[in-house]
Structure formats: C-alpha cells, structure tokens
Amino acid sequence: MVEDKETLPLIVTGPAGRVLGLFRMNHKAYTKSLESGRLWHVHGETGRVLPLDVPGTMTFLHAGKEWFDAGVSSDTAPAGDPSEAPPAPGVASGVLEALATVIAQRRKDMPEGSYTTHLFASGTDKIKKKLGEEAVELILAKGTKDITYEAADLLYHLLVFLEDAGISLSEVFTELRRRG
Numbered sequence: 001m002v003e004d005k006e007t008l009p010l011i012v013t014g015p016a017g018r019v020l021g022l023f024r025m026n027h028k029a030y031t032k033s034l035e036s037g038r039l040w041h042v043h044g045e046t047g048r049v050l051p052l053d054v055p056g057t058m059t060f061l062h063a064g065k066e067w068f069d070a071g072v073s074s075d076t077a078p079a080g081d082p083s084e085a086p087p088a089p090g091v092a093s094g095v096l097e098a099l100a101t102v103i104a105q106r107r108k109d110m111p112e113g114s115y116t117t118h119l120f121a122s123g124t125d126k127i128k129k130k131l132g133e134e135a136v137e138l139i140l141a142k143g144t145k146d147i148t149y150e151a152a153d154l155l156y157h158l159l160v161f162l163e164d165a166g167i168s169l170s171e172v173f174t175e176l177r178r179r180g
Contacts, residue, residue, distance in 0.1 A: 007042045009067040009105075011098035012054060019098045020054055025068045033061050039070055066116055067102050069095060100159050100169045107163055119160050127164050131157045 010025040025033075029040040029049045039052040039061070056072035106116040119127050134157045138150040162169065 008064075009102045010039075010041055011067060011069040011095065011102065012039065012052070013069070013071050013094050013098070014054075014056065014073075019094045020072070022098065022101065023052060030061070030063055030068060033058065033070070039072070066106075066114060067099070069098070096155065096159065097169055099156065100163065103159050103163050116160060119157075120164065124164055127157070127161050131161050 007024040007026045010023040010029075012020045012023060014020045023041040024044060025040075026042050026049070029042055032040040032049060036051075037058055039054060039058050040049055041052045042048070043050050054072050059071040059073045061070045062068065103116055106114055107120050110117045110120065119130065131154070134150065134154040138147065138154050141147040141150040159169070162172065
C-alpha cells in the first residue's frame with residue numbers, strides 16, 4: 001500500500017468505460033474514498049486531499065502497486081461486490097489506454113522507487129524477460145482468481161514492452177480491428 005505522503009496516479013473511468021481523467025491519490029484519499037463512497041484525490045497544486053468532482057456514483061476503487069483505478073457510474077451501483085460486475089463496453093480499452101499513459105509518463109519522469117522506472121532502467125532485455133515470465137505464470141495459473149491476477153500482470157508488462165519498443169496501444173488496436 002502507498003505511504004501517506006506518497007501519491008500515485010488515479011485512473012477514473014466513467015459509465016461507458018471512457019477515461020474521465022488522470023488524478024493523484026494517496027493513502028489518506030484512498031481511505032476517505034472507501035469510508036465515504038465518494039472519490040477523493042490529492043490536489044495537484046495545494047497537495048490537499050479533496051473530494052473529486054466527477055458525476056455519478058463510485059462503483060469500484062482498486063489500489064495497485066503503481067496506481068489506483070476507480071470507476072463511476074451514473075446508475076445505481078450493482079448489488080454485491082462491484083468487482084464482480086461485468087465491465088461496461090469499452091472499459092477494458094479505456095483502462096489499458098489510461099495505464100499506457102501512466103507507463104509513458106513513468107518512462108519520461110523515471111520517478112525513484114517506481115517498479116516501472118526499474119524496468120526501463122534495466123533495459124529491453126529485462127523487460128522482455130519479465131514479459132516472458134509473466135506469460136509462463138499465466139499459462140501455469142490455476143483457478144479464476146490466479147488466472148485473473150496473472151493476466152493483469154501480463155497486460156501490464158506487455159504495455160511496458162510496447163512503450164519500450166515505441167509502439168502505441170492504438171497501433172495494436174488498429175491491427176486487431178484489421179484482423180476482425
């Protein structure tokens with residue numbers, strides 16, 4: 001979990017899976033969001049934790065190692081665990097595009113202590129090795145939870161590899177559409 005003072009990117013997606021914005025979040029904002037059911041963020045200029053002014057109801061909030069992601073919906077949140085609800089059309093590509101943006105920014109800024117920075121600093125061969133390791137871990141995974149976890153790791157490392165190779169996610173989507 002992120003430390004109190006450390007901020008990480010917050011990727012917010014809307015009802016149709018459209019990325020509403022990239023913000024910053026820390027442990028305090030994350031905790032306030034969970035407690036209130038409303039998204040809080042760290043204001044870029046003041047560093048204060050403030051409610052995020054986005055329309056709709058928070059449907060999920062996830063804390064990752066290098067970023068937070070959240071969804072908002074104008075509809076009533078689904079009953080049960082929001083993480084079990086099927087994603088709206090376009091959510092997957094929106095999340096991948098937002099994650100690719102975060103990875104590109106990490107490559108540009110190379111913030112100390114970031115795993116993404118470590119991968120870029122280690123070079124292309126290390127990135128390829130990690131991508132291969134994640135592919136094998138996915139193939140060997142058993143059970144829905146493990147397969148889901150390993151698939152997320154593989155997608156993240158694939159995006160790092162694409163950024164390193166100078167290939168945009170839109171180029172990959174274009175190729176997939178061409179094949180469709």
